[in-house]
Structures are given as C-alpha cells and as structure tokens.
Amino acid sequence: MTTFLFFLPFLLVYTVFAVYAERKVSAFIQDRLGPMEAGYYGIAQTVADLLKLLQKEDIVPAAADRKLFLAAPIVIFTVVFAGFAVLPLTSGYAGSTAEVGVFYLLAIISLDVIGILMAGWGSNSKYALFGALRAVAQIISYEIPLGLSILCVVMISQTLDLQEISFQQGIWIHDKPTYPGLLQENYLFGLKALGIETTHIGGILTWNIFRMPLFFIAFIIFFIASLAECNRAPFDLPEAESELIGGFHTEYSGFRWALIMLSEYGMMLLVSFLGAILFLGSWNTPLPNMGVVKLAEWTSGSPGSVAGHLWGGFWLISKALILVLVQMWIRWTYPRLRVDQLMALCWKYLIPASLILLLLSGVWRLLMI
C-alpha cells in the first residue's frame, strides 16, 4: 500500500538519470561524447538543467485558455503517477492489492489522453493542437494491440492481479493464496504433455515469455504499442520537433514543462515495469535452479524476508531500467514514422497479429491444464 513512498522519490531520481542516460546513449550512437562539463563525465548536467527549469518564468500565452493550460501538466503527471499505485515492487511489498491491476493500468494509459488534449487545446496554438490530436489518435489506436497483447498474458495467467501474475512466474508460486482454478505448477513451455516440471527450477524457464513461447511475439507487440503509448520515437509524431516544434507541449516552459517531461519519462518507466512484470518474470530471478546448484533460491529470498525484498526489488527495477534503455536505443536508431505508416502498422499488422496470438493463447492455455 505504501509503495508510492518509494515510487515518488524513485521516479524523480530515475528521471534525472534517465535524461542523462538518454543524452549519453544518443551521443554514443552518434559517435559523440554528450554532456561532459557539469560534474564528472557530465553527471550533474540534468540536475543543472532541472535547476534552470525551476527558475524559469511560468509563461502562460495571452491567447491560451488559462485554466486548462495550467491544469494540464498536473493532470498528466497525476495520471501517470497514479499508474504506479498497482505495481508490485517485491514479492512481499506490493502496491494496491486491487485485483484489477492490469485493467487499471490500461485505464490509466487512456486517461493520459485527456491531459494531453487539455494541454493541446489550452495552449491555443496550432502546433499544440495538431500534436494533441495526433497524440490522441495514436494512443487510442495503439491501445488496442496493447490491450490485446496484455489480454494474452491475462488469459494464460487467469488473473488481472499483477502480484499474482508475478508469483506465477517463479519458484514461489505456492506462497501466494491463489484463487481457485489457478495453476499451481509450471511445466516447460507450459506444456503439461512434455512432462518436465519447472515449478521448482524457476529462473528464466518460468517467465511468461518461456512459459508460452509465442509470448515473445506478444512481447514485441506490447513493446511496440507501449512505445506508441508514451509518444516515444519512432512514434513521436505528437511531439515531432521538426514538424510541430514540440507538439502538445510547445507553449510550456519552466516548471510545467519539466512536469510534462517528468510524466513522459514516468510513462516510459511505467510501461517498462508493466512489460517486465507481464512478460519478463517480474521480480523473479532469471537464474534457474540446476540440480544442487540452487541459483534461483540463492538469488531470490523467500517472500517477506529482507533478502526477498532486496533481491525482488533489484531484479524488477533492473529489468524495467533495461527496458527503458532499450527504448532509448530504439529512439536513437529509427526514424519517425509517417502518420499513414503509423496507422497502417497498428491496424494492418499489430492488431491482426495480436488477435491471432489471443486465439493461440487460448489454445495454449488448454494445453497447460
């Protein structure tokens, strides 16, 4: 319940370092050095930028709709931060125990649209309005493949509770009181017919991406859709600098702009957490037990113990941060899509693929019993 006490400071510190990492990753990909002056290897550059932003004037354009303009960044940030409420952090330390966790996160992502619309309309600027309309069209379209790929996981896991999904992907599957009808043992690739039980082997073999091998494709669909949901390149049409200056946050400055950036990076982290929880084994270790070498048990304490907290937090956060790094890697590799390409990718490729995956997941689930 108290995970927000962890997530709020974590989000702030993470954003500072994520912006730094973004600059460094982009610099290295482009054979540059990136920020080098502020602090050792430029490590304090983002802090300096943040201090600068906080001192800047809070400009409200004269033609803007003042109330909407001022409220929009707060709405966007609140919505994104609310998404962190249901994330489990370790095996013994979860956020809200709401059984609708995944569904709630989908709703949160669709709420984000409202804040963007407020910002775009409130700015009373054509660039902001174009950016907002593009953002909304994009987010609403990509919610479908995102939701369908999540639904695949939900179908295999038979629950919407993120903590429950986490428990299913590791060696502590029996440590959570489950609802009737849920799986209590794991088999290799989820196939009971193979007869290789992996319940006590754990590690990467019980991650969802291995329990159901087709989830690799589902994960890729999820990842592409999540990139579009956080307006990240190559789906950054809503804030395309070269076309729309800054998209829906063109008119913002100072603290409010910082807040929008914070929520953008927060959104990246949120979908990365979600991807790690749904597909990459959540807070479970990637190392399996092998005979007497109990790597899985050594690298994950039992739920509720101090070791369990530390290992769980370490694995989940490092998985999420690696996904964030992959997002950055992708951003600085690919060019931006055109609007028609964006829609074609969503409706012609991702949605049919995820629908087929949904069907296959149902079949696979029958094989798992």
Added chain:
Amino acid sequence: MNTYWLNIKYAVSSLYTGLKLSFRHILEANESRKPIGMADTTYFQQQTGIVTLQYPHQSIAVPDNGRYRLHNEIDDCIVCDKCAKICPVNCIEIEPIRAVEEIGKTSDGTSKRIYAAKFDIDMGKCCFCGLCTTVCPTECLTMTKAYDFSEYDVADHNYAFAEMTPLEILEKKQKLEVFAREKEAKAAALKANAPKEDTPGAGIPKPSFKPKLNVRPVAKPLNIEEKPADDAKAMALEIMRKKNDAANRSAQAKPVFRPLIKSTETPPSIDQEEKKEEKDPVPAPSKPIFRPRPMMKKPKDEGEAEK
C-alpha cells in the same frame, strides 16, 4: 498478400540491422579519437569510436601555415598603409604620424619614418582573405595559427598593435608641428619674396587651424630653397605657442582623434603631399618603397568638423 508478408520480413530484417548498427556504435564508444592533426601519419588509422574532441580541453594541432588571426609585428612596421588600402572590408585602421627624421630600422633594414599612433585590426570584420599580408612590404603583418579568439564583447575583437602612449603621440605630433611650422615660416619668408600667389583660406582667422592651412602653400612652390627669415621665424614661434595651447586643450578632450586636425588635407592634395615629401628636407637615406600617405579616412571627418 504476398507483399504483406514480404513487408513484415523486410521490416524485421531492417529493424534488426538498424539496432545492430547503433548497438555497435554504443560498444565502440569506449574509445575515442586522439587530438592529432592531419599531419600525423596515424590520422586516418582510427575509423571507429567517438570522433568529437572536448574542444577547450583538447584540440587538433593546427598546421604551422594556418592562416587565422592577423598579427602585426609593430617593430617591423613602416606604417605604409598598404594593408589598410587593400583590405576589402576596411578592417585595418591606421593613424600615422610622420616623424621628422628616421626613427629606426626594421629587421630587414628598411628605415622607419612614420610612427604608428594607431594600428587597429578589427578581427570582427576581417574576412581572412590574406591580401594585407601579401602586400605588406616588410612582412610584418602575418596570419597566425591562433583561431580561437571569441570574446564576450564585439569591441574586444579590435586588436590594437600600436604601442605608443598618448603622451608619446602628443609629443611626436608636436615635434611634427614644430617642423611644419619651421617649414611654414620658410614658406612665408619665401612668399614675401615670391610673386603673389592665391592661397585659398589663408585669411581664415582661426588660429588653431591656421598652421595647417598654411602648410599647403609650402608645398606649392616646389623648387624653392629653404632660407628661413628671422621675422618669419618669430611669427612661426608665436603661432606655435598658440597652437600648443590649442593642442593641449583638445588633447584633454579627445586625446586620440583631436590631433588629427593637423594633418587634415583634401583628397587632391595627396599627390601634392607626395611630391612635397620628395622635396622634404628631412634626411631620408633610404626611402620606403611605398610612399606613406599620412591620413586616409580621418581628413574627411575633420574637414566636416571644420565647417
């Protein structure tokens, strides 16, 4: 339908290639180029890694013949004004003061006969064409390797090479004036003897400008021998005194520009001036190749000021 699957195949392979490419660059980022210049034999050897340098801390060596900022070796400068004339953007500004005698020799043996009261090069205007360095007779004006000379104020781009203090400038000017006065006295003496000539402006009752206006008549009678008359000398001294006062006063107000008044001349007088100089009694054993022209720009301004 076939294109559909081909599209997917092409997208996957190209996305994979792109990721591989950028990831290779991330891995290669652990090495970076050394700050070595083109002359180095290893210059082309390192093809990968970070290519940027941290400029103020590191920089690539500039070749010795790099031609960036102008430098004037004022000790070798004979203030011939060639550079200022040829400059296409008028970035060189020179204020010469003729010396009454040879003031030294440059390192190549050319004799220096003009003081540089001001030798300013505005690097903010400079177009780095290098014409000034080619026309420089004593090769005192050169382009150096220094290329990083950014400043906070554009006025700081003006590089002053003249080393004279205002006091020295004043002193040299007075010297020149004394000399001119003497000449004028001679001329006056001559005029008394010579057939009457119309000297425009001679009757203007402005004491401070008088001497200069009277300089001209000196130049006109070209082949007259110098025989200073006593009365003329006395008159010259008298005028000199007044002139000094005026000069002092004006020097206080405008130390740099004011004294220019003395050398005010109308453009057509350039030829005259040169001819006059040829006839100058000043001993000039080895004359500079280029006849220095005392003033190029200022005369006009001052002429306007006069009116």
Added chain:
Amino acid sequence: MIPIAHYLFLSAALFGIGLVIIITKKNAIVVLMGIELILNAANLNLIAFSQYDPTLIQGQSFALFVIIIAAAEAAVALAIILKVYHFYNTSVLHEVHNLGD
C-alpha cells in the same frame, strides 16, 4: 458501510442535473453529456443494489452492458452531430429546423 439510500440520493441528484442539462442547453454535445450523466445515475443505482448480492452480481453485469451501450450510443450520436454540423453548419439544436434534405 454506506447506507444504500445515500447512493440513491446521489444517483437522484445526478439524474436531476442531467435532466436540467438536457432541457436547458442548446449545444448538442452538452445535451449528450446530460444523457451520459443520466446513464451514470442509472448505473449507480444498479451497482448500489448489486452489492447486496455479492454472489450473483447481476447489477454489475447489467451496469457493464449499460456502459457498453453508452459507448455505442455516444459514438453514433457524435457521428450524427458531426453530420448535422456539416449540413447545417451549426451544432446548436434549435437552429436545426427541418430534418428533410
């Protein structure tokens, strides 16, 4: 637990406000908002009653259908409003005088 009457009062208030909005507002989209408010008020009733049979939860299922229908209705209504706007160049309802083409 909250007395059921309080849910019902809240629902009644929302219903009343929705009704007033429908009657008084000129803009078609705001009228649509009033309709959504009324649907929400109805949903609130369904869910308030549904909490007393936690095993059957018929009320919740019904509320879910109401939400689905509301979504469909809103989509169609907005499409019609757009069409009307293109035809009459206004979205103010009483300026739409004739329905014939």
Added chain:
Amino acid sequence: MIFQQVVFYCFAATAIISALAILTTRNVLYAAFLLMITFLSIAAIYVFAAAEFIAIAQIMVYVGGILVLMVFGVMLTNRISGAAVTTGNHHRFWGLFIGISFFTLICTVIIKANFGQLPWIMSGRETYTAPVGTAINNIGIKLMTDFILPFEIAAIILLLALLGAAFVARKPQKN
C-alpha cells in the same frame, strides 16, 4: 469505517459539484473536462460499492473513450478561431422546474420506500463481506454463462455502432 465514509461523501460531493458546474458553465470544453471529474468520482463511488471492475470499465470507456470522442466532437464542430466554445441556455425555468421536481420526487420515493429495510437488502447486509477478490471471476463466469446472450448482442451492437458511426460521419463520396 468513519474514514471510509468521509471519503465517500467527498467523492459524492465532487460528483455533484462538478455536475452542477457543467450546468452553469457556458464553455463546452470546460463542460467536457468537468464531466471527466464527475465520471472519475462516480468510478470511485463504484469502488465503495464493491464494483472495482465496473469502476475501471467506467474510467476506460467513459473517460478514455466517450469523453475523448466528445472533446473531438467539440473541436470538430466549432471553428478554431481563438474564441471560447460556448453554449447558450434556453427554457431555464422549465428545465430547473422539471429537474428539481424529478429530484424531489425520486428522493421522496427513496425515503418512503425505505430501501434499507427491504428484506433482501437486510439479508444481503448480513452476508455482506468486505469486497473480496473473487468479484471478477464471478463477473467473468456470469458473462459467459447466464448473460451470454446479452453479452453477444452487446458485441454485435458495438460492431454495428462502429460501422454505423464510421458510415454516417464519412465524407460524402464525390461522384
């Protein structure tokens, strides 16, 4: 429990105040965003009534779907010319009269009917437990068994609405 009640009344008050604000504001876009606040507070109240799933569905469908549609509608049916998008009022007296009279009528009925004392409510209250984690399972099973027909019909209606809306709103074909 007292804390829970305070939170409930806060959300109820927010819902009513923002709904009233929709009534009073002339700006259509403000009305849309106020409607979002109303919907969110109603979703919160659903949670109090042990209907988490419906609450999230409410947020997703109403706020993420219908409201965005409405805002799009507002933007598309008004010239973007810098002037605020406003709406006028008419029939003020009759509107208020009918609304208030309906409200008082319903309130009277609620008080008269005394729902709290109905036998099935009483028995329900006895068996009432705090919201437990089986509601979604129940809804899922119900939807696939007892309510399979309305569920499928709803799916068809959604599809029809999608096609119909797209058909109605499309640009007229040029011959």
